[in-house]
Structure formats: structure tokens, C-alpha cells
Amino acid sequence: MPSTAGPVPGPRLRAVLDDLALFQPSAAPSATGPVHLLGSNESPDDPLPGVLAAIADAAAHVNRYPDFAGTELVAELGRFHGVPRESIVLGAGSVALLQLLFQAVGEPGAEAVHAWRSFELYPVLAGLAGVRGVRVPLVDGVHDLKAIAGSVTTRTRMIVICNPNNPTGTVVEAAELSELMRHVPSDVLVVLDEAYFEYVRAPRVASGVAMHRDWPNLVVLRTFSKAYGLAGLRVGYMIGEPSVIARLRTAGLPYSVSVVAQAAALAALRLREHVFARVEQTVAERRRVRARLLDAGWDVTESHANFLWLGQGPASIEFACRCSGAGVLVRAFPGEGVRVSLGSPADNDAFLAACQGV
Numbered sequence: 001m002p003s004t005a006g007p008v009p010g011p012r013l014r015a016v017l018d019d020l021a022l023f024q025p026s027a028a029p030s031a032t033g034p035v036h037l038l039g040s041n042e043s044p045d046d047p048l049p050g051v052l053a054a055i056a057d058a059a060a061h062v063n064r065y066p067d068f069a070g071t072e073l074v075a076e077l078g079r080f081h082g083v084p085r086e087s088i089v090l091g092a093g094s095v096a097l098l099q100l101l102f103q104a105v106g107e108p109g110a111e112a113v114h115a116w117r118s119f120e121l122y123p124v125l126a127g128l129a130g131v132r133g134v135r136v137p138l139v140d141g142v143h144d145l146k147a148i149a150g151s152v153t154t155r156t157r158m159i160v161i162c163n164p165n166n167p168t169g170t171v172v173e174a175a176e177l178s179e180l181m182r183h184v185p186s187d188v189l190v191v192l193d194e195a196y197f198e199y200v201r202a203p204r205v206a207s208g209v210a211m212h213r214d215w216p217n218l219v220v221l222r223t224f225s226k227a228y229g230l231a232g233l234r235v236g237y238m239i240g241e242p243s244v245i246a247r248l249r250t251a252g253l254p255y256s257v258s259v260v261a262q263a264a265a266l267a268a269l270r271l272r273e274h275v276f277a278r279v280e281q282t283v284a285e286r287r288r289v290r291a292r293l294l295d296a297g298w299d300v301t302e303s304h305a306n307f308l309w310l311g312q313g314p315a316s317i318e319f320a321c322r323c324s325g326a327g328v329l330v331r332a333f334p335g336e337g338v339r340v341s342l343g344s345p346a347d348n349d350a351f352l353a354a355c356q357g358v
């Protein structure tokens with residue numbers, strides 16, 4: 001049903017465009033606005049020098065189309081994960097691969113099941129692909145896999161599991177996910193969105209890279225946007241069973257990962273020891289900031305990502321405004337909570353200072 005009374009002037013477009021909530025990025029940094037950018041879960045660190053050098057070298061070749069298959073990057077990813085290159089497909093960020101997946105299952109009547117609250121783009125991408133999104137409420141910030149299994153019908157084509165979950169930071173364990181996989185018909189695609197996997201310190205976490213070997217209907221999404229610090233270049237990838245990947249590949253746009261993005265991702269992957277050292281600092285900050293907040297009486301979910309979730313309920317907007325007034329940009333989910341990314345120690349101290357006296 002169109003959300004507006006009467007026709008919208010101008011060209012006739014799909015009604016779903018008027019119904020979809022516009023994706024709202026965190027406010028852009030400005031000279032007068034917040035200086036601590038903790039709203040988008042980005043890496044706070046400057047690109048590694050070796051990555052910047054690779055970007056500069058690649059810039060000399062942008063008159064040519066990118067390597068169609070991303071040969072070198074795919075080979076390095078294959079070695080890193082121990083999977084054949086036929087199991088890997090690149091995308092312009094993992095969000096582009098999510099869009100590919102929704103389109104690949106988007107026949108009339110198709111449904112996709114996902115948890116809620118979760119990544120805000122799932123309902124948008126479902127709507128754009130003509131897929132009915134089925135939202136299964138989190139329980140205490142955690143995926144309710146039994147309820148997700150119970151929501152599967154003959155119309156279900158896809159289940160998306162965000163692990164760790166954005167914005168709550170909680171994880172699904174391997175045993176629980178195996179249980180879900182046993183319940184799910186083998187013609188339903190199960191997508192693990194592991195955008196924050198590098199930050200997980202839960203020993204029993206489900207790993208899509210490990211589990212796709214047992215379940216051909218399972219694919220996993222990873223990204224260079226978070227731990228690898230390349231959000232601005234847009235590179236992600238999907239791993240799955242080669243015959244499934246071969247069919248899904250057809251739904252992707254050719255040449256979508258640029259020359260520069262491929263080179264930067266390859267350099268970052270080769271420098272992964274440095275990347276992982278930075279991730280370790282973020283994990284240490286996560287523990288420090290959460291401990292400080294718990295000491296001060298805050299309710300903070302244990303997170304396995306590069307952000308913390310404060311279940312502020314109705315006070316969320318007011319709290320986010322207070323942070324903004326103190327120069328700290330966070331992400332508020334009205335009526336539910338506030339997600340704050342872990343930045344540099346100075347960023348995080350600014351956030352802790354803003355929390356004082358609330």
C-alpha cells in the first residue's frame with residue numbers, strides 16, 4: 001500500500017520505493033559537528049602504509065577494466081581460508097553481495113527470514129527484490145534460532161543470520177547453527193553475514209567458512225570494510241559450495257570491484273598480521289569500555305564486534321543527542337538502544353566522558 005495519499009508526481013516507479021524506509025547513514029562529519037565518529041563501525045586507524053602504496057600503484061591502471069575474476073585477490077583469499085577459488089565470489093562490499101542474494105531468490109511470493117533488530121539493510125534489500133521479509137524478534141539481543149526454524153514455510157527461500165549481530169554484538173554458536181541447518185530444507189539458502197567475524201572472541205562461535213563444507217545451502221559473507229579498514233573502497237566476498245557459487249555469480253554485475261579496491265584488499269590481506277594486531281587493540285578497548293560502563297551501572301550487552309549496544313529504550317534519542325553535544329557521534333535506534341563503535345582510546349574516552357552523569 002502506498003504510504004502517500006494520492007499519486008507521487010513524476011515518473012511512475014515501483015510503489016515499494018515510497019514504502020521503504022530510507023537507509024539513514026550516520027550524519028556526515030562536519031567542521032562543527034562531532035569529532036569522534038563512532039556511528040558506523042569503521043576502523044579508526046589510518047590505512048596501513050603498504051595499503052596506501054598498493055592504492056597508488058593501482059591508480060596508474062584505472063584506464064583499464066578490473067580483472068574480471070579478481071584472480072589475485074581470490075587466490076590469496078583461497079589460501080587464507082583453505083578453500084578453492086571456485087568457492088569465492090567478490091562484490092562491491094558485502095552489501096552488494098546481499099543484494100545479489102536477495103535478487104537471486106526473489107521470485108513472486110518468496111520470503112526471507114531474518115532476526116530483528118538486525119542489520120537495517122535486510123528489510124530494504126528484501127523489499128527492493130520483491131521478497132517478503134519475515135522478522136523474528138531477538139531474545140535478549142540474541143538470535144532465536146528455534147523461532148527462526150519455526151518461521152520457515154514452503155515460501156521461504158533464504159534465511160539471513162547476522163553473526164555477530166549488528167547492532168547487539170551477540171553471536172550464534174556452532175552447535176546451535178548446526179541444529180538450525182538440520183531443520184532447514186536443503187533448498188533454502190542460509191546466509192551467514194560475518195562482517196564482524198575478526199572481532200569475535202567466543203570459542204564456540206559458528207563459522208560459515210568451516211560449516212559451508214557440510215552444508216551446500218550455506219554461504220558466508222565477509223568484508224574488507226571493518227577489520228581491514230577499507231570501508232571507503234567497497235570490497236567484500238562470499239564463500240560457498242562451488243556449484244552454488246557458480247549459479248549465484250550469474251546474478252552479480254561484472255567489473256563491480258574496482259582496480260584500486262582489488263589491489264588494496266590484496267595488500268591488506270597480505271598485511272593481515274598488522275590488521276589483526278589492530279583488531280586486538282579494538283578488542284582490548286571493547287573490554288575496557290564495557291567494564292567502565294558496567295562499573296557505572298550501565299546495561300551493556302557483551303559484544304563480539306567492534307561496537308557496544310546500550311539498551312536505552314525510550315531514552316535512546318536523548319542519549320545520542322547528549323553524546324553528539326559532547327562531540328561523539330553514535331547510532332541511535334529510536335525506542336530500542338544506542339550502538340557505539342569502538343574507536344581509538346581517545347575516541348572511547350570521549351564517549352565515556354559523555355556518559356558521565358547520565
Ligand SMILES: *Cc1c(COP(=O)(O)O)cnc(C)c1O
Pocket residue numbers: 041092093094095096119162166193195222223224225226231234235236
Ligand atoms: C558493516 C556491515 C556490512 C558491511 O558492508 P560492506 O558493504 O561490506 O561495507 C555487512 N553486514 C553487516 C551486518 C554490517 O554491519
